[in-house]
Amino acid sequence: MTLTQNPGDGRAPCGAGSRTDVSPRTDPYTRSDPFDRPPEHEVAWTDPVTGARGWLVVHTLVGGLATGGTRMRAGCTRDEVADLARCMATKTAAFGLPVGGAKAGLDLDPRSPGALGVLERFFADLRPWLERSWVTAEDLGVAQSDLDAVFTRLGLDQSFHAAMLRSPNPAATLERVRRGLAARDGDGLPLGDVIGGYGVAQACLAAATALGSDPARATVAIQGVGTMGGGAAWYLHEAGVRVTAIADAAGTLFHPRGLDIPALLAARDHYGEIDRAAVPADVEVLPRDAVLAAPVDLLVPAAVSYALRAESVADIAARAVVEAANSPTTPAAEERLAVRGIPVVPDFVANAGAAAWAWWLLQGQVGTDPQDSFSRLRTEMQGKVAFMLDAWHTGHLLPRRSAWGFAAANLEALAGREITIP
Template sequence: MLVDSPAHDQPAPSLYDIAVEQFNTAADVIGLDDDMRRILSVCKRELAVNFPVEMDDGTVQVFTGYRVQHSIAPGPSKGGIRYHPDVTLDEVKALAMWMTWKCAVVGLPYGGAKGGVRVNPKVLSQNELQNLTRRYTTEISMLLGPHSDIPAPDVNTNPQVMAWILDTYSMHHGGVAVPAVVTGKPLLLGGSAGRLEATGRGCVFAIEQACRTYDIDLPSQRVVVQGFGNVGSTVAQILHSIGCRVIGVSDSHGGIYNPNGLDIPSVLAYKRQMQTIVDFPEAENVTNEELLELDCDILVPAALEEQITEENAPRIKARLIAEAANGPTTPDADRILYDRGIIVLPDIYANAGGVTVSYFEWVQALQSFSWTEDEVNSRLQRIMIESFMAIHEAAEQYHVPLRTAALVRAIQRVAEFTRVRGIYP
């Protein structure tokens, strides 16, 4: 006799399923019509490439990469490229959709894109990494361009990788440098002052404005940061410098905890020497799972997706969560956190500092005119403050969590672009 499979045997929703669920939740709030839902709930272009790379030992390996554009209605598509062994098309599609909303929520003239290669870059030599980057860039080059699709760094990519992409694209277009084709590149090649710290700094600006709005005394707060890469370490450094007690941080190897507070400059120095923060002498080791549940006031997930789930959300003790990573909270966890009164600054707002300063970098490259770091940070702060106030106003108006409010504002903006432009032909 056939019986229905139990619910727990059903496959877990993919990251893209989660992105679409979030979209539909916000679309319901504003009564978005079915035609616009059909347009915005799918990605415009999805490119998958399988390409050979010659390794240092003379062998050839074949890698799989993706570049996805969710929307180009507001302008060129914008989004990072990640190198990670777990990259999938569904993940890249979800991240591309989130990039559309992220750009829209802070008012940038971009649609969303994302790219990725399924590879562990930590086992590649610098020469192999360059070969892979240049070949991947060539494979997706039909989409790239300063007025069509503009990559940036993401997980396991950096300014050097952007320099190789810039050079490869430029060599396909006569050899003269085209600095506006990527952002997050070295200053020498037209990068922007403040870009490296922009995502973390923007997250801190978001936290500061949320604390002002909700009457939270920020310098007295205990902070936990999951992820100690570029973004997480920047958040930890800045919050430590303004007086917050950063009691826990983690990297891919594990976490450390000191209830009296960690000396973040010393932790950074230790990581530079040891390549991990684990076993830092002035703290006890904890797992990444334990770190999320530490007794703290502010939690900053700055690692990978789906870290706060239905399972651990009831045990989260923070009053405020600022999502410096993309997609760290599942929809089921979102509902639990909201019911518990925990404030969640959603990823499409809280980590939008990176793409905002990428926009500044793009503008500077198009104009061949650079701004000072003070100018960059001041403009970033203004945008993060104004965006938070608009999101908070929407949350009050519709009686919804901040994530839904941010999505409402973003979807309304992109839907209006799409509606006014119309359908060709």
């Protein structure tokens, strides 16, 4: 295991590049990303048993703490993890959370035998970070239940361990957080599993309103039906929005009058793929990337990073993109979308619901009543999206860049602040 301080820039899609093809009145397009700087800390790791590689990148510490999930996928790279850590730092700042941003990743297929053993050895070697400075959670390829099992075996209680130690009564705080995590929404779903998707749904509803559409008449296509995409689909369906296209690894399902989202989500397996035997006969089964060209108001990329590339922009028919995955749109794609008049609501706002909720829970600002959590997230998410799209319509400012503005202001306000957990 090696430790490198300030290893260099992991810049990628979260910091879209400056434009060169706009008129002088759109100069705000060239505003630089205030979070585009080298991370504060980095750990590179190699598993002594399998040779699998992993990384922890801590982009920003606030009050000595950083938060960010742990992902596992074949082909994961250091640059990917560094970019995601930077996005996480932007996300926590965008919601004014008193914590910095980090990310961890393992270059390993989560379906491979012994994957959980690799994860446990990774965390065992990173134990000093987990004990003092880094709070982690589920991410692509890693379920929260797997994290909790590994943390229990390591004697760390829960993945919020480092934050718990800031409390004057860690045992009481742990019990309060556990009660909050065990809370269920009105459909009986664990709040911690669905709050992120609920936030994406609220971002979509706000985007539809900003586009001048009645949200109940809006149409949405969602790429990915895992925790985030599936949750967004569920709550959009509940709000009366027609989800006409969804895509998993096996392909795209399309129906112009709207899909039966509850039935399709119930047919998912552990890896977020829908059993095709449960798909009604009147639903079209299309190639996986067909979801990008679906004739909808809103496109929600909720699967993998870098899914929307420059070469795919010409096929996109949506009026706006709401990013639910981490870094799903490349800088070049976002620039071309802007030329076509298609705004992108950035990931570090749209998919921040779970991170924001976890810290509200830790700080005792929400509890076991799901309506309190939904109400706060709905208010904050819709307000931020409305602000960004108003700046897009009236000031010719990319939503990502207006969001950088309020995120940077929040981070500056948090400088030097001591983090306390009640």
